[in-house]
Amino acid sequence: MLGLYLHIPFCSSICNYCNFNRGLFDAAVKDRYVSALEQEIRDAADGSAADTIFFGGGTPSLLEPAEIHRLITACAESFAFLPGAEITLETNPETSSAERMSGFRAAGVNRVSFGVQSFRDEELRRLGRLHSADRARQAVIEARAAGFDNVSLDLMMWLPQQSREHWQSSVEALIEVEPEHASLYLLELYPNAPLKEDMARAGWSQSPDDDAAEMYLWSLERLECAGYAQYEISNVARPGRQSRHNLKYWRDGEWLGFGCGAHSTRGSVRWKNVSSTDEYIARASRDPAGAGRLSMSLVVERRAMSPEQHLEDALFTGLRLTEGLDFAALSRRYGIDLWTRYETPLTPFLHAGLVVREGGNLRLSREGMIIANEIMQVFV
Helix, strand or coil: CEEEEEEECEECCCCCCCCCCCEECCHHHHHHHHHHHHHHHHHCCCCCEEEEEEEEECCHHHCCHHHHHHHHHHHHHHCEEEEEEEEEEEECHHHCCHHHHHHHHHHCCCEEEEEEECCCHHHHHHHCCCCCHHHHHHHHHHHHHCCCCCEEEEEEECCCCCCHHHHHHHHHHHHHHCCCEEEEEECCCCCCCHHHHHHHHHCCCCCCHHHHHHHHHHHHHHHHHCCCEEEECCEEECCCCCCHHHHHHHCCCEEEEECCCCEEEECCEEEEECCCHHHHHHHCCECCCCCCCECCCCEEEEEECCHHHHHHHHHHHHCCECCCEEHHHHHHHHCCCHHHHHHHHHHHHHHCCCEEEECCEEEECHHHHHCHHHHHHHHC
16 A cells, blocks of 8 residues: 655744754745645556555645645545545644644544644743643644544654653653654754754753663653553554554555655655755646646656665664564565574674564564664664
8 A cells, every 4th residue: 555645844933953844834835835736646646555645744734724635635536545544644733723623634634743842841942842832732632622533742852951850741741631642752963953053052961872761761661551552663652543654664665755855665666856845846837838747857866776775675664663574574575584694793682682583573672772773784
């Protein structure tokens, strides 16, 4: 089954830590962008089966419910969707209201993911977020009132000036609002992030690495006690509420990405759209000759993966899951004895209890997840 990703690049403000493909909201540009996005979706129509749509960004909830419905309709008319398809809308709490949540639900969205990041107002201010902790709580209430029974929240740990106690209070607040799903991310500062300058000016610092590891381990144990099960390094869910769309990324699945900067993977081919919003809109305009197709290609990068590259990618992404890698099945699929190839470099991690081998399966222990990037270098 295909997953469809729709990138919405608009934000009310630019967070000082964010490195995603985004820009400030402009109503006129937004109108042209939605038309371009619909055109791209319809031109890709081939009737293939799909079972997820994910509106990511940016802040997709800045679109009007009618625009979300228009894009969902374009997807449904271009691909074969089974009943019960998962349709996710990333949402910021400050863009939420009872009316808008009801509108999104009526438009066909059945899963919302709130970028909360923290339930402490002082941490939200340091991140440049527009909402408060109370606004985040109210947004969840509004989503419930609109009929959403599949809600996800994002939290960030290792924030400037964040202590273990502060992090624990945010986790407890998340548990109190009872989402079906939660993502727990470690703050990563890209080289030119404005937050780095803010930290230098204000004398803010991050906790020691050991504290960050303790935050991570404690939160997973606490969430397990509250009825959540970890299924990926950064994600937990109630039973049956894992992100079906994101699982496609981790299980070597296929997806089509629409919009500026969107990535796609199908078969052994990967490609990326042009990143600039303005250039994307220009390229996606209808052919002036009247052919009704895109005036020029949106794709700026394309590569055919060799079986070796495809295997490495499957190993990297699959090891992120708590279920781990089925080495036996992958060996059959790629015609390589993976145990023979990787046994020697994996042995130190196996002896240290950071990687666990169970029959034909290989998975990270929870402690191993803390240094996952180091372990995954084995496969390079």
